[in-house]
Amino acid sequence: MQAPALRKAQLPAQSIAQFDGLKLAFPRAEVRDLASLDDAAGLEPFANAPGSVLHDGVRHPVYCLSARMETLSHIPASHRECVLLCAPWGTFGIACEKALRAADVPSRLQSIPECMELIDSPLKGLVPCEGDLVFLTNAARLANFLMVPERGLPS
């Protein structure tokens, strides 16, 4: 069913950020690193982001999202890990409770049902995984989503 919306190939390796019950997967090729925010500097606002992370001597902004994909103006104490993403126009991080690398996922990529899909949503698909859903996105889509002013990105 929904044949055009399904891809039967295995998903390539992903890195998954977990926060507040939401799991976001990014193509491994776009992930520069999985970092820790334990450093106090990680919670210092930087370039309109509520946190930052130092990587290879360069500081990058770290953004934080709720499970409803609302941008948060501070990073909760529970979010002490970070997926550092490489978008075409720069590097940024997403704070999360847990960041992990997943091997090839032996499951079908399914499209987001069209009645649920918003034009500017950064979510491009989902994968049922161990009784849960993992939503697929990528760095460019997420960066675009974060940069829309109406999103209320903290200033």
Added chain:
Amino acid sequence: MNEFRVCVFHASPTQRVAVGEAEFLHLVSGGATHPVPLAPAHCREILQWGGEAIPVVDLAHWLGGDESGSPGDYLGIVGYQRHPEAPFQLGALRMARAPEKATVSDHQAHNSFPRDPLWKRIALCCYEDEQGAVPVLDLARVFARNG
């Protein structure tokens, strides 16, 4: 006189709706759903059923129901086609109670929809029984982008 079979359920405490009996596939009670971020408020849950991720539409919410009220416990799995050659697709409708079957005949046709303008967007037609007007859902429109 033409007759057709429908499944009738409450979309809200005061509004009943119907789908074609052949479109109604299965009833799930207490099914666990997964929230989908950024989805429209009336359609923000996914049910995993038979290996498929099925969108769940809450008509009560779409009709402006009280958000603080508990959602219906039942999920009616429905199948539909966008056009006769299109593949079947699945969706789920949240219901407060299990649906009932009914037979409707031509003379029950009702010329106007209930007052909410939503019905003109998502209903095929409307019939009337002793309890009032019942819109018959056009499922392809219910599960279309932007309803």
